[in-house]
Amino acid sequence: MSDEKSPVLHVYDGIEEHDNQLPNWWLAILWTTLVFGAGYWFWYHIAEAGPGQLGEYAAESAEHAQRMASNTPASDELLLALVKDPTSLESGKGVFQANCAACHGAQGQGLIGPNLTDGFWLHGSAPMAIHKVVAEGAVAKGMPAWERTLGAERVKAVTAYLLTLKGTNAPGGKAPQGEPETP
Ligand code: HEC
Incomplete structure (x- = not known):
């Protein structure tokens, strides 16, 4: 999709390079992931407000060990x-x-x-x-x-x-x- 108004920066072998404005839907996804990532990092790694992946894994392992022990001869x-x-x-x-x-x-x-x-x-x-x-x-x-x-x-x-x-x-x-x- 070529934009009439965007200037041609570079031509090589008949192929034009334009500097198109990134579509808004794309920018929206970019900013959402950046904000989400920063929030996630702050919540789990800085504030340690949630158990995080390792914590959840440890909790599940402990539960599993307990279940195993109660079924183990x-x-x-x-x-x-x-x-x-x-x-x-x-x-x-x-x-x-x-x-x-x-x-x-x-x-x-x-x-x-x-x-x-x-x-x-x-x-x-x-x-x-x-x-x-x-x-x-x-x-x-x-x-x-x-x-x-x-x-x-x-x-x-x-x-x-x-x-x-x-x-x-x-x-x-x-x-x-x-x-x-x-x-
Ligand atoms: C009615 C009485 C009685 C009750 C109640 C009782 N026992 Fe015993 N127990 C004995 C007697 C008598 C012996 C010895 C058996 C023999 O001489 O071989 C013994 C032996 C044992 C031994 C083996 C000891 C050795 O020297 O090898 C263990 C262990 C044991 N009892 C644990 C228990 C447990 C645990 C309970 C409760 C869940 C219990 N007993 C309840 C009477 C009882």
Whole structure:
């Protein structure tokens, strides 16, 4: 599209170069993007008023990790990770007080059931060994199976809580039973 009024700046091989005014729609888009860009930069990078791309990514990753953990079958790694999660330990402690303290004592020092705070274990001291006896019980010996009643999440949480009781040697504890814990 050639504009009659715009001056010819340069001719080469019959091709004319004009200095046309940029169309207004084009200028409108240019100015809008510049203003938007400056606003965006100020909002997210200077004022840090919004979470920004990295923040949103981190939030979504954390949510994803949480969803994964709640669907993940128990493993030594997962149980040890739960030991570092205050929410899970808090819930595990609640589960223990409500369901286990009657037989194992409020500090885990042992009553009808064995002391869970000494270094001795009847069924093994590894996170998954403890998880197994909590989930499946030792029914013939008087330890109920808990997975059905409590569900997988609470069994994982209470197992993580037991891992924090290990070696606390609660006062007035029941005499050791089983084998000493091997490091
Ligand atoms: C009715 C009493 C009773 C209740 C309630 C009970 N336990 Fe036990 N628990 C026992 C007895 C008895 C044993 C010992 C089993 C054996 O001799 O093999 C035991 C063993 C255990 C062991 C294995 C200890 C070792 O030395 O290897 C763990 C871990 C355990 N209980 C955790 C729990 C948790 C967690 C709860 C609550 C969710 C719970 N118990 C509730 C009676 C109970």
